[in-house]
Amino acid sequence: MAAQNGSSHVLLDAVRSGASGPELREIELPTRFRAAFTRKDEVGIFEGHADKDVRRSLHVGEVEMPELAPDECVVAVMSAAINFNTVWSATFEPVPTFAFLERFGRQGRHGARHDLPYHVLGSDGAGVVVRTGSGVKRWNPGDKVVLSPCYVDEEDHGSYDDGMMSESQLAWGFETNFGSLGEFCVVKANQLIRKPAHLTWEEAGSTTLCAATAYRMLVGSHGARMKQGDVVLVWGATGGLGSFATQLVKNGGGIPVGVVSSEEKAEIARAQGCEHVIDRSELDLGEQGFRHPKAGRMLGEAIRRLVGEDPGIVFEYLGRETFGASVYVARRGGTIVTCGSSTGYRHEYDNRFLWMRLKSIIGSHGFNYHEAVETNRLIGLGMIHPTLSKVFPLDEAGEATRAVQTNQHVGKVAVLCGATSEGQGVDDPALRERIGEKTLTLYRR
Known part of the structure; x- marks a missing residue:
């Protein structure tokens, strides 16, 4: 079954309806999809402005689906979250992130995919795997996942001691393209972690970056x-x-x-x-x-x-x-x-x-894959909880980022990408009931 005119709706609708992995494999990837991005030709628009309002620089529209590398997966993003690195990207400070994409683009054919005149942002998210590269062994279409932003080159020896000590380590969605603020994203297979079954899409997609960063700082052996x-x-x-x-x-x-x-x-x-x-x-x-x-x-x-x-x-x-x-x-x-x-x-x-x-x-900077998995385990056990306060639709990604930029929020701010409404994605209602809605939605005021 082919996606019509490159539309993302056929595949997204299948994910939303709970299609199986084999069924998802049969649906062609769209050639284009909607995402939130900055534009290279707008670097410098804030010169001379005291208020660098990110709503001016963050656009929502269609972008091209990139070619998939052997160690990568395409994920249908149900929900993403805003982090301060999205603010930095959208204000082009401390340096325009297009400089990162240009440098990455010099690293062979797959790196060159990232050097584009637009940058799809987003370093936190949750969704469903819809494609896997030929070298991916442990993940399959239909798997529900959260996304770690630690982008590590497995051929760099430093990554085998601690992924954050690799000189080639990148912050996905900040120093790479194809981040989470879109209907689809592209990640390396070692960025995927099982989604906590008791959380909604917007809750699950708002935890990884901040929770695991705090874990490394306080609990891990490197902090x-x-x-x-x-x-x-x-x-x-x-x-x-x-x-x-x-x-x-x-x-x-x-x-x-x-x-x-x-x-x-x-x-x-x-x-x-x-x-x-x-x-x-x-x-x-x-x-x-x-x-x-x-x-x-x-x-x-x-x-x-x-x-x-x-x-x-x-x-x-x-x-x-x-x-x-x-x-x-x-x-x-x-x-x-x-x-x-x-x-x-x-x-x-x-x-x-x-x-x-x-x-x-x-x-301390970010976290390695092991620290991300250990943090997610605590969340999955109901020992650490989401701190989500506001949810915006993808069309209002600029407003969501502005809320973080101006500190008009508490906890985390989410953006619904593929999910059609809040509250979807819960697979373990019994655990959710034991933890309690009051605890899980404490920041929703």
């Missing part, structure tokens, strides 16, 4: 190696990363201290199990915020009032605004584990508080 009883300061405790960090600390026997920006967010953090919450608006830091000279001292005093001691670990991803305070408040011998810098990349801190008190800074 802070949190242990029972550790006091952990979590910046942005209801944000994409912070909302999962709080759960991982609590689940692992640690003591989370969450920093939030409003009483509404403090309520959510407490409901998620974070007993100790600091509302930054109550610290009277003025316009300088946490770059105020006394911010570290004021924050440290607030933490000690709550838990009686300084944090052994600081979960840091905000960057310039908070880093000086993070270094200050960590206890003697403590650890500041950092990834990303959503408030700026150039950090300032007083080095005396680092060297004289024997503290450590650990840089």
Whole structure:
């Protein structure tokens, strides 16, 4: 059965109706499909603009279906999610991602597919496998999956110790093309993970990047190696990363201290199990915020009032605004584990508080495949839960990204791609009932 005029609807409709793997194989791939993308000819449109509104640069329309490499799969994306790397891509900062695609394009025939005048974005998603390359052994059409954004070259020796130590490791959908913000995406087979059966498509597609990043930072052997009883300061405790960090600390026997920006967010953090919450608006830091000279001292005093001691670990991803305070408040011998810098990349801190008190800074980036699978296992067991707050249709991918860009959200923001409505995709309603809708939809306010 052939897709008519290259339309994606025939194959998508079959996926939506629960067609079997053999049935999906018989339906031809569409030659084009709808996706959210940036355009190379628009790099520079924000020059001279203080507000780089991503709704101007993020377009939704038809793109070409690429050729499939032997180690790749085509996935019908039911739902995707917005991460801050989508904001960076859509603002063309810190560098236009087309530079990544051009570099990738020099790596042979399959790399050249990625060097296009448009960039399909998206690094989180969930869906159904509809095609597998000739070299794929463990996955088949019809498999329901979530997508890991860690794109690793198996021929790079560094990937066999830790995928993140491979010099050729890429962030899929950010440094590669054909990401998750579309009706279909193209992934390497080693990016696929079984979808947790009790989650909806939009919930499952919103967890992997942030949850596994937080897992590597806090739990994995390459991060802070949190242990029972550790006091952990979590910046942005209801944000994409912070909302999962709080759960991982609590689940692992640690003591989370969450920093939030409003009483509404403090309520959510407490409901998620974070007993100790600091509302930054109550610290009277003025316009300088946490770059105020006394911010570290004021924050440290607030933490000690709550838990009686300084944090052994600081979960840091905000960057310039908070880093000086993070270094200050960590206890003697403590650890500041950092990834990303959503408030700026150039950090300032007083080095005396680092060297004289024997503290450590650990840089962390993404996660390897094993860490992604271990994180997904916790989610599948119902020990870690989605933190989804808003869901947008694919046509409004720009609005969804704008919500993240302007911090008008809590937790995660999802985009329905192939799913026709919210609430679809649950295969284990009994487990869902045991966990409870209130827990799974805590952030839906």
